[in-house]
Amino acid sequence: MILRVRAKPKSKVEWVKEVEEGIYEVAVKEPPEDGRANERIIELLAKHFGVSKSKVQLLRGSTSRLKVFEVIKD
Structure with missing residues (x-):
């Protein structure tokens, strides 16, 4: 599954929501x-979708607020 993600680094509260x-x-x-924010986004997406961190991959946008991730669900 391909996801587009809008990142919000340095927030007071961590969350994931589908807009x-x-x-x-x-x-x-x-x-x-x-890359610390990217790593934390991967952790939160993995938890949100119930997969391991290795199943979440950043495809595009490593330095941008708009990112594209792939989540592999078995």
Whole structure:
């Protein structure tokens, strides 16, 4: 499954919500430095979809707020 994600780094509260079909907003406490926010987004998406972190992959947008992820569900 391909997801478009709007990242919100340095948030006070972490959450994942679907704003439209296939489009999610993910807020993380981590700053967007050294890929820390991306790693935390992967962890939150994995938890949200009930898969391991290795099943969530960042395809595009590593330095952008708009990202594309692939989630592999068995």
